[in-house]
Amino acid sequence: MSNYKFIISGGGTGGHIYPAIAIADELKREFPKAEFLFVGAQDKMEMEKVPQAGYAIEGLWIAGLQRKLTAKNLMFPVKLISSLLRAKKIIRKFKPDVAIGTGGFASGPLLQMAESAGVPCVLQEQNSYPGITNKLLAKRAKVICVAYDGLDRFFPASKIIKTGNPVRKxxxxxxxxxxxxxxxxxxxxxxxxxxxxxxxxxxxxxxxxxxxxxxxxxxxxxxxxxxxxxxxxxxxxxxxxxxxxxxxxxxxxxxxxxxxxxxxxxxxxxxxxxxxxxxxxxxxxxxxxxxxxxxxxxxxxxxxxxxxxxxxxxxxxxxxxxxxxxxxxxxxxxxxxxxxxxxxxxxxxxxxxxxxxxxxxxx
The missing domain is CATH 3.40.50.2000 (Glycogen Phosphorylase B;)
Known part of the structure; x- marks a missing residue:
């Protein structure tokens, strides 16, 4: 079988988006008949960059918590619940074989719902110090691909594979x-x-x-x-x-x-x-x-x-x-x-x- 389905989430910054696209490109070379769906945060740059790379994307109504107490933080629980429900619906409809998260707001709800549905999840952590989303998702992931040594301070050592970060060919x-x-x-x-x-x-x-x-x-x-x-x-x-x-x-x-x-x-x-x-x-x-x-x-x-x-x-x-x-x-x-x-x-x-x-x- 080579017509697998891959769902990928990562965004907010180029540092999350471009690795996600690079992984999709490599999977496409490996499995030319595979289907791909990206999930991002509405109004973030992935909603533009991913289609430019030739992939479909769905948007979630999600944003991060502000460091200071602001009115935006009051909306966070509403946005989170909305995004979890939307992610669940996307997973149920697309039926992915694997879910891949490269960090960013949208990958949290998406991978949480994927794991709950029995879909194996892969995390790709680019930094030497993980973001909060990937730290929270670590227990749900099957594999965590990292670029630096010493990440067993944050993730279960048994799940860590040092791969490095994807770069342009x-x-x-x-x-x-x-x-x-x-x-x-x-x-x-x-x-x-x-x-x-x-x-x-x-x-x-x-x-x-x-x-x-x-x-x-x-x-x-x-x-x-x-x-x-x-x-x-x-x-x-x-x-x-x-x-x-x-x-x-x-x-x-x-x-x-x-x-x-x-x-x-x-x-x-x-x-x-x-x-x-x-x-x-x-x-x-x-x-x-x-x-x-x-x-x-x-x-x-x-x-x-x-x-x-x-x-x-x-x-x-x-x-x-x-x-x-x-x-x-x-x-x-x-x-x-x-x-x-x-x-x-x-x-x-x-x-x-x-x-x-x-x-x-x-x-």
Whole structure:
């Protein structure tokens, strides 16, 4: 039998959505006749991104609890009950063989109802510190696929499989394409390139840092390829006309951007960290402090404790950034050490490994 049915839930951020889509794509390669249904949160980005990837999606009326006491929290019980009933109806109608959750609000009700209906469940946890949804779902899951060591603090050790996080397949094939990448972004082949990433929407503090340090980068003879984010396009695109600075609201051709880079500044979301391990370039992580459980700092620390990257907290940027960056671009041995060590952490076959675990659950 190969016409299996897979129901997948993950969303709210790209870090939950893109791994879910990557898993679906790999399952589709394995089982071309399989049926797929995604379940997301209404009004979240998965309702747009999943159909763009060619998959059907149903929306639940669900949102997370706010950290502060707000009127929105008063609606949470109503939304949760509504989502549980809707998820139950979806499960009953679709009759999936396996349910897969990659985190986010909607995966809670969906996997809870799937497990109650006797459907085997797989969790995929991207971060070194799990979100509340996956922690609550752990006892219901058959298998929990993780990307970091030490997750037995949160999940039953018998269920954990270290697979890594799914990444885009084109990142596995960036070797030997530097000339193409330099030409694509109209960069100077004789200069080192700094790639700046703050996520698709952008990161305010990272952007302010880069703006402040533009003359410093010129002094170091470093050109800048700067993804400022869609929210900050109007603020920073004015620098695009300056020599040695390329500003883009969003970079679609990330494989070429990574290829062109000699040094990378990035947030420390789970997907970004996994990609950067595969890319194998010197990285400065600036974790966002505005995320649940401060998980970006924990993700970055999991890499920096292996001497595989540099982490600078936002509060320390003004005091330490220039010294840390200068050390990287002027010390070839240090560059090599960072690049070599981060590459050792890569798990390039993550998606295939996750699919192997899913196949074990099929009757």
């Amino acid at each position: 084109d990142l596995l094939e960036i070797e030997g394409k530097r000339s193409e990448a330099i030409e694509f972004f109209d960069l100077d082949a004789t200069k080192k390139t700094l790639l700046v990433l703050g996520g698709s929407l952008g990161a305010s503090r990272v952007n302010k840092l880069i703006e402040k340090e533009l003359s410093f980068f010129q002094e170091q003879d470093v050109q800048v390829l700067w993804q400022c984010g869609k929210l900050y396009e109007e603020t920073y695109m004015k620098y695009n006309s300056e020599k040695g600075i390329k500003v883009l609201p969003f970079i679609k051709e990330m494989n070429l951007a990574y290829t062109a880079a000699d040094v990378i500044i990035s947030r420390a979301g789970a997907s970004s960290v996994s990609e950067l391990c595969i890319v194998g370039k010197p990285v400065v992580f600036i974790p966002s402090p505005n995320v649940a459980e401060d998980h970006q700092t924990k993700n970055a620390l999991a890499v920096t404790k292996k001497e595989a990257a540099v982490m600078i907290k936002e509060v320390d940027l003004d005091a330490t950034f220039e010294n840390e960056f200068k050390k990287i671009v002027t010390d070839a041995q240090y560059q090599h050490q960072l690049a070599t060590n981060i590459k050792k952490l890569a798990l390039p076959n993550a998606t295939k490994s996750i699919v192997v675990e899913i196949k074990k659950l099929l009757n």
